[in-house]
Amino acid sequence: MNAYLEWKWIPRGIALGILAFVIFGPLVNLLLWTVAERWYFPHVLPLKYGFSFWANVFSPRGNAMSSLGTSVFIAVLTVILSLGLAIPAGYALARLRLPFRGLILLALLIPQAFPNLPVYVNIARIFYQYGLNGTILGVVLVHVTHGLVYAVWIATAAFSAVDRELEEAARSMGASALRGFRDVTLPIAAPGLLASAIFVFLESLDEFTGTYFVGAPDVTTLPLLLYTAGSGGNYQIASITALILLVPSITFMFVVERFLRSDVLSKVGH
Structure with a gap:
């Protein structure tokens, strides 16, 4: 034994x-x-x-820093636009008795339910008609279609986790609905909204397929640079670029773990 x-x-x-x-x-x-x-x-x-390849990557001709700046700029715009839509939508889904609420949440998953390639090919065709191909705005709009999934679902969960009695107490003391939301609900839901913003930022920072079909070759992000280097056999350049993308992902995951509480996670989908 x-x-x-x-x-x-x-x-x-x-x-x-x-x-x-x-x-x-x-x-x-x-x-x-x-x-x-x-x-x-x-x-x-x-x-x-x-470390000679590191010098090549960070040299002006390496285009890594400008691509990183473009990626961060697009990701920040994606976060702003996504949260601008997700905060009112998430509050309405969490607080109001909306008909077909479950179907609305399910509809937000539609961009994730189909293969990305045919979706982005058709988006690129539509954007071409409106002059959005090869523009920062076009790339941001594509990223928002995916970012809204995380933004709305987590925002809905964050607002659902806020006790309604706190809002009612603020209203009973004379606060308007807008002030009660601004001074009571929004600060309490802020950690969940921060986690939502981080998820959207990372999704945008790593997005390749949509950026390729809508933005290339005029908009060059770090994932596009990684793809170009890897397909050309420059594995050192591709690995260094991948490592640069990996650092913010790992860093922000620790932040998400710190701020996304269990009570918020339990409300996802409810």
């Missing part, structure tokens, strides 16, 4: 090792490519390490 217990940890250890390899293996490979000066088959590890 004791011998069985002593050997029982082996299959669990193997399973955890395989899981760790699946999760962290691609990340380790990515990090190796960012410092690999020479690396080719059949060598398991790079033959030469260095």
